[in-house]
Amino acid sequence: MTTISGKKALTLCILKVLRAHSSSERPLTIAQLEEHIERDYGMKVGRNAISRNLSLLREMQYPIRTGPGGKGAYLEPLFSDMELRVLIDSVLLSRYIPPQEARELIGKLSTLGRAGFSSGVQDVQAVDKWQRMHHKDFFECMEGLSRAVREHLQVRFVYCRVGTDGELIPDGRARQAHPLALLCAQGQYYLLASYDGAMELRHFRVDHMRDLAVTSLAALTPYDFPEFRGGVDLARYAAEHRYMYSGEPMRVTLRMPLTAAGQVYDAFGHYAQMVPNDDGKTMDVRLRSSLENMRIFALQYASVCEVIEPRELREQVRRDVQKIAQRYE
Numbered sequence: 001m002t003t004i005s006g007k008k009a010l011t012l013c014i015l016k017v018l019r020a021h022s023s024s025e026r027p028l029t030i031a032q033l034e035e036h037i038e039r040d041y042g043m044k045v046g047r048n049a050i051s052r053n054l055s056l057l058r059e060m061q062y063p064i065r066t067g068p069g070g071k072g073a074y075l076e077p078l079f080s081d082m083e084l085r086v087l088i089d090s091v092l093l094s095r096y097i098p099p100q101e102a103r104e105l106i107g108k109l110s111t112l113g114r115a116g117f118s119s120g121v122q123d124v125q126a127v128d129k130w131q132r133m134h135h136k137d138f139f140e141c142m143e144g145l146s147r148a149v150r151e152h153l154q155v156r157f158v159y160c161r162v163g164t165d166g167e168l169i170p171d172g173r174a175r176q177a178h179p180l181a182l183l184c185a186q187g188q189y190y191l192l193a194s195y196d197g198a199m200e201l202r203h204f205r206v207d208h209m210r211d212l213a214v215t216s217l218a219a220l221t222p223y224d225f226p227e228f229r230g231g232v233d234l235a236r237y238a239a240e241h242r243y244m245y246s247g248e249p250m251r252v253t254l255r256m257p258l259t260a261a262g263q264v265y266d267a268f269g270h271y272a273q274m275v276p277n278d279d280g281k282t283m284d285v286r287l288r289s290s291l292e293n294m295r296i297f298a299l300q301y302a303s304v305c306e307v308i309e310p311r312e313l314r315e316q317v318r319r320d321v322q323k324i325a326q327r328y329e
Helices: 008-021 030-041 047-059 081-093 099-110 123-129 138-151 234-240 258-271 291-300 311-327
Strands: 064-066 073-075 153-162 168-185 188-195 202-205 209-218 250-257 273-276 282-289 306-309
Touching: 008 030, 008 047, 008 073, 030 047, 047 064, 081 099, 138 153, 138 168, 138 209, 168 209, 168 234, 234 258, 234 282, 250 258, 250 291, 258 273, 258 282, 282 291, 291 311, 306 311
Parallel strands: none
Antiparallel strands: 064 073, 153 168, 153 209, 168 188, 188 202, 250 282, 250 306, 273 282
């Protein structure tokens, strides 16, 4: 038990008791609040003082609600159980978050629910069972990159590849780059940048970056590149570079069955136009994408996808399919 003295601490104690022990199904009466405050904090207070402080908290816009039938009070949680469930699942599915940080983040999220929510969360123990990269300095790296992007400063870092044991292996050269933006695609965070003096956009997975240093050198901004002269639209950019391959977006037309509309929408959303054909079975999918990104998509759905244009992409996919067929002969 922590012993706290002073009338000014009472308001905070009431708030903490409500957060820890109350819910819409279990509102606390004044008498129960009095018991919790004395047991948890060693404070003996009168019921009138508790009532006054409850009124003060309500005046300060804290969501303290009255229980059914006007009996008792409870603190409405910031998130519903289902909202927290979605957030916790997002942490579990985010492979770039290291195990220990994921465990701590789930624990913090659990405290934002109703009283008793955290006791039912089993996902903290399941963190190590999910595939994730063991990047101990991930959040520190993200903070540094965010500052560099915001303040337009160049960065230095070592980039890594994944070894057969799943661990990261430095590629042996340090890079100095102009960071332009951070974006999340395919369940990973990427740094959009240019380096080596080339006016070409490149993508680096943040969880593959090591030894990040933010320099004092001024960096280029997105507006220095033709791709963003009309404004920075990262959502469109991510759709045009779905697999994070560089390249200038071009007009692409695919032919796919109508039943594949869900896969197309999942991949590109409203950035893809799906036009049904007269046969009632197929559709033409029209969108802008860099060719290497669309090449990967076309091969992923090769059994139901035909590239109509541009011709160079159609020929490249045809050669890829021939190689695949030869490999399986």
